[in-house]
Structure formats: C-alpha cells, structure tokens
Amino acid sequence: xxxxxxxxxxxxxxxxxxxxxxxxxxxxxxxxxxxxxxxxxxxxxxxxxxxxxxxxxxxxxxxxxxxxxxxxxxxxxxxxxxxxxxxxxxxxxxxxxxxxxxxxxxxxxxxxxxxxxxxxxxxxxxxxxxxxxxxxxxxxxxxxxxxxxxxxxxxxxxxxxxxxxxxxxxxxxxxxxxxxxxxxxxxxxxxxxxxxxxxxxxxxxxxxxxxxxxxxxxxxxxxxxxxxxxxxxxxxxxxxxxxxxxxxxxxxxxxxxxxxxxxxxxxxxxxxxxxxxxxxxxxxxxxxxxxxxxxxxxxxxxxxxxxxxxxxxxxxxxxxxxxxxxxxxxxxxxxxxxxxxxxxxxxxxxxxxxxxxxxxxxxxxxxxxxxxxxxxxxxxxxxxxxxxxxxxxxxxxxxxxxxxxxxxxxxxxxxxxxxxxxxxxxxxxxxxxxxxxxxxxxxxxxxxxxxxxxxxxxxxxxxxxxxxxxxxxxxxxxxxxxxxxxx
Amino acid sequence: xxxxxxxxxxxxxxxxxxxxxxxxxxxxxxxxxxxxxxxxxxxxxxxxxxxxxxxxxxxxxxxxxxxxxxxxxxxxxxxxxxxxxxxxxxxxxxxxxxxxxxxxxxxxxxxxxxxxxxxxxxxxxxxxxxxxxxxxxxxxxxxxxxxxxxxxxxxxxxxxxxxxxxxxxxxxxxxxxxxxxxxxxxxxxxxxxxxxxxxxxxxxxxxxxxxxxxxxxxxxxxxxxxxxxxxxxxxxxxxxxxxxxxxxxxxxxxxxxxxxxxxxxxxxxxxxxxxxxxxxxxxxxxxxxxxxxxxxxxxxxxxxxxxxxxxxxxxxxxxxxxxxxxxxxxxxxxxxxxxxxxxxxxxxxxxxxxxxxxx
Numbered sequence: 001x002x003x004x005x006x007x008x009x010x011x012x013x014x015x016x017x018x019x020x021x022x023x024x025x026x027x028x029x030x031x032x033x034x035x036x037x038x039x040x041x042x043x044x045x046x047x048x049x050x051x052x053x054x055x056x057x058x059x060x061x062x063x064x065x066x067x068x069x070x071x072x073x074x075x076x077x078x079x080x081x082x083x084x085x086x087x088x089x090x091x092x093x094x095x096x097x098x099x100x101x102x103x104x105x106x107x108x109x110x111x112x113x114x115x116x117x118x119x120x121x122x123x124x125x126x127x128x129x130x131x132x133x134x135x136x137x138x139x140x141x142x143x144x145x146x147x148x149x150x151x152x153x154x155x156x157x158x159x160x161x162x163x164x165x166x167x168x169x170x171x172x173x174x175x176x177x178x179x180x181x182x183x184x185x186x187x188x189x190x191x192x193x194x195x196x197x198x199x200x201x202x203x204x205x206x207x208x209x210x211x212x213x214x215x216x217x218x219x220x221x222x223x224x225x226x227x228x229x230x231x232x233x234x235x236x237x238x239x240x241x242x243x244x245x246x247x248x249x250x251x252x253x254x255x256x257x258x259x260x261x262x263x264x265x266x267x268x269x270x271x272x273x274x275x276x277x278x279x280x281x282x283x284x285x286x287x288x289x290x291x292x293x294x295x296x297x298x299x300x301x302x303x304x305x306x307x308x309x310x311x312x313x314x315x316x317x318x319x320x321x322x323x324x325x326x327x328x329x330x331x332x333x334x335x336x337x338x339x340x341x342x343x344x345x346x347x348x349x350x351x352x353x354x355x356x357x358x359x360x361x362x363x364x365x366x367x368x369x370x371x372x373x374x375x376x377x378x379x380x381x382x383x384x385x386x387x388x389x390x391x392x393x394x395x396x397x398x399x400x401x402x403x404x405x406x407x408x409x410x411x412x413x414x415x416x417x418x419x420x421x422x423x424x425x426x427x428x429x430x431x432x433x434x435x436x437x438x439x440x441x442x443x444x445x446x447x448x449x450x451x452x453x454x455x456x457x458x459x460x461x462x463x464x465x466x467x468x469x470x471x472x473x474x475x476x477x478x479x480x481x482x483x484x485x486x487x
Numbered sequence: 488x489x490x491x492x493x494x495x496x497x498x499x500x501x502x503x504x505x506x507x508x509x510x511x512x513x514x515x516x517x518x519x520x521x522x523x524x525x526x527x528x529x530x531x532x533x534x535x536x537x538x539x540x541x542x543x544x545x546x547x548x549x550x551x552x553x554x555x556x557x558x559x560x561x562x563x564x565x566x567x568x569x570x571x572x573x574x575x576x577x578x579x580x581x582x583x584x585x586x587x588x589x590x591x592x593x594x595x596x597x598x599x600x601x602x603x604x605x606x607x608x609x610x611x612x613x614x615x616x617x618x619x620x621x622x623x624x625x626x627x628x629x630x631x632x633x634x635x636x637x638x639x640x641x642x643x644x645x646x647x648x649x650x651x652x653x654x655x656x657x658x659x660x661x662x663x664x665x666x667x668x669x670x671x672x673x674x675x676x677x678x679x680x681x682x683x684x685x686x687x688x689x690x691x692x693x694x695x696x697x698x699x700x701x702x703x704x705x706x707x708x709x710x711x712x713x714x715x716x717x718x719x720x721x722x723x724x725x726x727x728x729x730x731x732x733x734x735x736x737x738x739x740x741x742x743x744x745x746x747x748x749x750x751x752x753x754x755x756x757x758x759x760x761x762x763x764x765x766x767x768x769x770x771x772x773x774x775x776x777x778x779x780x781x782x783x784x785x786x787x788x789x790x791x792x793x794x795x796x797x798x799x800x801x802x803x804x805x806x807x808x809x810x811x812x813x814x815x816x817x818x819x820x821x822x823x824x825x826x827x828x829x830x831x832x833x834x835x836x837x838x839x840x841x842x843x844x845x846x
C-alpha cells in the first residue's frame with residue numbers, strides 16, 4: 001500500500017513537471033538555444049515580461065515542443081511578418097482595450113488610428129506598405145517602455161531615431177526632395193538640443209513639437225507645427241510655470257504674443273504671413289536672438305526699416321549701449337501696432353526714454369520736429385478724407401480724388417518707415433509729399449462739394465424761372481381764350 | 488406782336504409763306520371732352536424724344552465706344568465735362584420717362600379706339616416707334632459698359648437666343664459673336680445712334696403728318712354732346728400752348744430727377760466676374776422677365792421659355808394688328824372685348840412689374 005502511495009506521488013510530480021515544461025515558450029527555448037539575437041533581445045522585452053510568447057506576433061503554437069507542430073501554418077504560424085503585417089500584428093493587441101487591460105496596461109489604444117492620419121502612413125516607394133511601421137521607431141525583439149532610457153523613443157534617444165531617416169539625404173530624396181535633412185545639426189545648436197545632449201529629458205525633442213503617432217506635414221493645417229498652431233505648441237511647455245521653473249525663464253510669452261499685432265494677425269486672422277515663434281527664434285535651431293541680431297531677425301520681414309536703422313546714427317549708439325535694436329522701442333513678444341504716438345518727446349513717446357532737453361538735446365529737437373511733421377501729415381490726410389467722404393455722401397463723383405487719397409495714406413506709411421532713418425530731412429521730404437497730395441485731394445473734394453450746392457442752387461433758380469414762365473403761359477392762354485370767347 | 492417781331496415774321500413769311508401754315512394750324516381743331524387729357528401724352532412723348540436727341544448729340548461729343556473706353560468716357564463726362572453729369576442724367580431719366588409716356592399714349596389710344604379706320608397707319612407707325620423705343624432702351628443700357636448693363640445684356644440676348652430657328656443666329660447677330668463683348672458694344676452703339684434714330688425719324692415723320700392730316704380722333708359715342716357737335720379748341724395757339732405748358736413741367740421734373748437722383752455709373756463690366764446677385768432688366772422688360780421665371784420648364788411639349796417668348800410675340804403682334812381685327816370699333820360700335828383685353832394687359836404689366844421689382 002505504501003509502495004502504491006509513493007508511485008502515485010511520483011506520477012503526480014512527473015505529470016506536474018512535464019506540464020510546467022510544456023507551458024513554457026517553446027519557441028524561445030529553442031531559439032535561445034540557437035543563440036540568435038532576436039531571442040536574446042526578446043529576453044528583456046516588455047512583452048515577454050507581460051507573458052506574451054513569440055507566437056503572439058509570429059503565430060503558431062508556442063507550447064509545442066516539436067518544431068513542425070509549433071511552426072505549423074495550420075496552427076496560424078506566419079513566420080516573419082513583413083510590411084504592414086508588422087503594424088497589424090502590434091495593433092491586434094494595442095488597438096484592443098480589452099486585451100491591453102488583460103495585460104494590466106493603461107496605454108492608449110488609438111496609436112494605430114493616429115498613425116493612419118500621419119504623414120508616415122503614406123505608401124512607401126515600393127507601393128506595397130506604409131512608410132513607417134511601429135518597429136521603425138520602437139524597435140523589435142527588445143522593446144521597452146517609452147519611459148525606459150533604453151527605448152529608442154525615450155526623449156534622449158528620439159532625435160537619433162528620427163534622424164535615421166530624416167538625416168539620410170538619399171532616403172529623404174525619394175519622398176520629399178525639398179525637405180532639408182539638417183534638422184538634427186540645427187537642433188544640436190539650439191537651447192533645446194544642447195540641454196537634450198546634456199541628458200535633460202524634459203527639453204523639447206522631435207516628438208515634443210511634431211507629435212508621435214499622428215505626425216503631419218508642417219503645411220497641414222492640423223499639424224502641431226502649422227504656422228497658426230506653433231504658438232500653442234511652444235506654449236505647451238513655455239507657458240508651464242512648473243516645467244520652466246528650473247530653467248528660470250518667463251512663462252508669459254504666449255499671453256503677450258496673443259495680445260501683440262503679430263499674434264492678432266496670426267491667431268485671429270489666421271494670416272500665415274504673420275510671424276509665429278519660429279520665425280524669430282528659429283525652429284530646429286530655436287534660441288533667443290542676440291542683441292545685435294534683433295534688427296536682422298525683424299528685418300527678414302521689415303527689410304526697409306531694418307536697412308534704414310542700420311544706416312542710421314542709432315545703430316552705433318544702440319550697439320555701444322548693448323541695447324536690442326528694434327526691441328528697445330517696439331518690445332518683443334507684445335509688439336503692438338506702431339502708432340505715431342511712439343514718436344516725439346511726450347511721456348508716451350519712446351524717443352523721450354533717451355532724449356531729453358538737457359540730455360541728448362539734438363535728438364530731442366529732431367524727435368520733436370518729426371512728431372510735429374507727422375501730425376501735420378495726419379491732419380492734412382484726415383481733413384482731405386473727410387471732405388472726400390462728405391462729397392461722396394452727397395452723391396458726387398469723387399473716385400479720382402479718392403484714388404489720390406491713397407497716395408496721402410501711402411505717404412503716412414512711408415513716413416513711419418522713414419522715421420527709422422532718424423534723418424530729419426529725409427523724413428521731411430516724405431511728409432511734404434504726402435501733405436501736397438492731401439492738399440490736392442482736399443481741393444478736389446471741396447470743388448465737388450461746391451458743385452453739389454451749385455447744382456441745387458441752379459435747380460432752384462431754373463425751377464423758379466420755369467415756374468414764372470408757366471404762370472405767364474397760363475395767363476397768356478386764359479387771355480387768348482377770353483378774347484376768343486369775346487369774339 | 489411788336490414792331491420788330493412783325494418785321495422779322497414778315498421777312499420769313501415773304502420767303503416761305505408762313506401764313507399758309509398758320510392758317511392751316513388755325514383751322515385745325517382739337518376736340519374737347521372728358522378724355523382730352525390723354526391727347527397730351529403724344530406731345531409729351533415727342534418732347535422727350537427731342538430731349539433724347541439733343542442730349543444724345545451732346546453725349547456723343549465725349550462718349551467713346553469700346554471695351555476699354557466706354558466706361559471711362561462716361562466717368563469723364565460725369566466728373567470733368569461741364570454739365571456733363573446733367574446731360575447724362577437727363578438722357579437716362581428722359582429715356583425712361585419717354586418709354587413711360589409712350590406707354591400711356593399707346594394705352595390711351597387703344598382704350599379710346601383711336602386706331603380705328605382711318606387711323607390704322609398712325610397706330611402702326613406708333614407701335615413700331617414704341618418697339619423701337621424699347622430697342623433704344625436695350626441698346627443704350629449697355630453703352631456705359633458697367634456691370635449691371637453687361638449682365639442684363641447677356642441675359643437679354645440669351646432670352647432672344649431661345650427663339651426657335653431664328654433665335655441662335657439672332658443672338659449671334661446682336662452680340663456680334665458668341666459672347667457679349669466689345670464687339671457687341673460697338674454694334675449696340677451703331678444701332679443706338681445711327682440705325683434706330685434714322686428709322687425712328689421716318690416713322691415719326693409719317694406719324695406726325697398723319698396726325699396733322701387726319702386730326703385728333705374723337706372717342707366712339709362722343710362725336711355728339713347733348714345732340715350738338717363736340718366742343719373744340721384751335722390747335723394753334725390754344726392746344727400748342729397747353730402742350731408747351733406741360734413740356735415745361737416735364738422739363739422741370741427732369742431737372743429735379745437729375746439733380747436729386749443722378750444716374751449712377753456703377754462698376755466697370757468684367758466678363759470674368761460672376762454676375763451680381765438679383766440682376767434685373769430695365770423696368771419696362773420686367774413683366775416679361777418675371778413671367779418667364781414663373782413658366783414651368785416644359786409647356787405643351789415645348790420648352791417653357793420658348794413658350795413664353797412665343798406667347799409674348801403673338802400677343803405683341805395681335806396688339807399691333809388691333810385695327811384689323813377690331814372691326815366693330817371701325818363701324819363705330821362699342822367693343823367690350825378689346826377693353827377687357829386692354830385692362831388685362833394693363834393690370835398684368837403693373838402687377839408683374841411690381842412683383843419683379845420687389846422679389
């Protein structure tokens with residue numbers, strides 16, 4: 001009886017042991033034995049840790065210790081997936097909330113969906129598959145969490161991962177020959193790139209601005225880096241006081257930019273000609289412009305103003321005092337529409353910041369004269385416009401005068417540019433031209449208004465004469481008919 | 488007549504025998520009855536036509552035909568030429584008043600049956616002049632080459648194009664090509680200032696000679712008043728002075744309209760621009776335009792628009808030929824059918840014009 005009990009216990013142990021051996025990933029057991037790098041990589045793959053066998057992606061029967069049975073196509077074995085089958089294999093779990101939950105994961109399950117909207121979801125040059133698969137960025141047989149410093153999409157590694165294709169000129173030429181391939185080089189010169197290289201995972205890398213699964217072309221209106229969307233993208237970090245605390249930089253740039261003339265044009269009118277953050281700071285090579293280069297940066301759009309400033313006496317004065325050029329008078333993020341109030345010696349005027357009657361008196365006198373000139377032009381132009389409007393409201397034909405009025409308005413714009421020369425004579429020439437045009441327009445408008453009253457008076461007199469003739473005609477008829485009746 | 492005037496009169500009389508003309512006019516009498524007021528609309532139409540000729544000649548001194556010049560030249564006339572604004576506004580207003588007064592004249596003649604024997608030719612020449620007045624309006628409307636005129640002409644000639652058989656060639660003839668273009672403008676200008684005035688003058692001559700020759704028609708049943716012949720007044724000077732009085736009122740009205748409601752020039756025509764919303768023809772074509780809108784796409788197996796045009800064509804023809812089918816009136820009998828048809832036409836035109844204007 002005792003012998004029988006021992007036999008039963010032995011059988012139970014053997015069965016239990018053999019059962020355990022069969023439940024192990026037989027694929028990995030064999031391939032590890034072969035020493036291939038796939039099985040070596042998979043040994044520390046997050047999927048293995050979650051209990052997913054090789055068959056999870058490759059199909060087949062992972063429990064079968066017989067190779068033919070394990071890799072039987074009838075059992076669903078597909079071998080090495082190619083092309084879109086790779087991403088489909090990933091999506092079979094990563095797009096299923098139930099499956100992901102069963103592995104205890106709280107990762108989002110819309111990556112596949114988002115990837116389909118991305119520029120990387122376009123067909124590759126062979127026409128059979130999409131440009132990028134999941135493994136292109138996340139790697140394979142060694143995939144770790146994105147938070148793991150070993151992951152190719154970990155913030156400190158992602159630049160290198162993207163650069164594999166985006167810094168490869170011959171590869172990029174096949175898809176977008178016009179696209180630069182120097183983004184990484186520029187990035188390494190930027191504040192972001194420098195900190196990233198020093199091992200700061202909080203600084204912006206490729207995915208911070210472009211997104212990850214749903215990356216769109218910069219010209220796509222839904223892209224995070226489309227002109228209108230850039231300020232919001234940058235402010236995602238730069239308006240985050242907590243995040244910026246350690247960098248000791250302000251976080252009000254976006255709020256200020258939104259109130260600025262540039263922000264209003266870009267964010268409210270969606271004017272893509274207006275600058276976004278990257279137009280002044282650069283995009284991949286983003287950094288604050290240096291003091292001397294401010295006018296060059298602004299001058300990329302405001303070319304004439306920048307040229308006039310560079311040739312003006314202020315250039316040297318500003319450089320000597322280390323004053324940022326345009327910014328000193330106009331500000332930076334919160335640049336408001338420049339009005340004539342900036343000019344002159346009143347408390348609102350920017351000239352008075354440096355020029356006072358007792359300090360820099362020459363500049364003070366020039367600023368005062370220039371202000372007086374620009375005010376005269378404004379008055380002359382407004383007066384002419386008001387006369388033309390009056391004539392037009394009276395129904396007079398003043399299209400020619402209205403057309404000329406544009407020249408007076410143009411002179412006002414030109415004077416605002418000419419002011420950057422800080423040369424009184426040059427400024428006076430522009431203003432005088434505008435005042436002369438305004439005088440001509442005012443004269444034409446006044447002639448039209450006079451003509452209006454002349455027409456009404458003329459009509460009144462003509463009506464009076466016609467009425468008198470009518471009355472006399474009426475009496476003539478009556479006289480004639482009375483005579484005829486008398487006969 | 489004072490001494491100097493008498494002398495001048497005698498000087499002319501000696502050469503051209505004015506006395507005969509004065510005697511002729513003195514012998515001419517105009518019937519006086521409760522509908523006499525309508526006699527004056529013929530004179531008003533004549534006066535407005537004379538205004539059109541005079542202002543048209545003045546405009547011709549500055550107007551330049553052509554796609555690149557027409558709009559600009561009208562702008563020049565209105566802003567630079569002394570009293571150009573007045574001449575152009577009077578020409579435009581008088582054109583409309585001319586058509587209105589011609590309509591009133593035509594309907595008054597129709598309702599008084601003045602077309603009856605022996606005045607059939609007077610009626611026919613009058614009707615032809617009325618159609619010519621519409622043609623004057625249509626061709627003149629395009630001459631400023633502005634947006635409204637361009638698209639109204641496009642729509643108008645499109646409608647002409649749907650007439651069976653002759654429609655397409657007629658449209659091409661009117662447009663001087665497939666589309667409304669500078670060539671159309673030149674063609675319309677030629678018609679407006681040379682062809683139409685020439686024909687109109689001949690018809691007007693015949694019309695006036697016949698009116699003078701046959702005298703004013705007396706309404707049926709009014710030949711006798713209380714058993715006595717109708718009261719009359721001499722054409723000269725009584726009727727002519729009354730005519731003059733009315734002409735002066737019309738002249739003053741034109742001046743008021745020109746000063747207070749100067750005719751606008753609008754935007755220059757652009758063949759590539761889309762047609763402005765709510766484009767409408769001139770008011771005198773509005774009732775036909777509005778009718779065409781209401782006709783269904785298919786009527787009696789033919790295209791609705793073609794059907795409408797054919798109906799209007801037929802109605803116009805019947806209207807013009809009324810002296811030849813209204814034989815009762817020629818016999819001096821009342822013909823109520825003619826009155827009902829006339830009333831229907833008047834109300835139809837007024838209602839459809841108002842509807843077309845408002846919608």
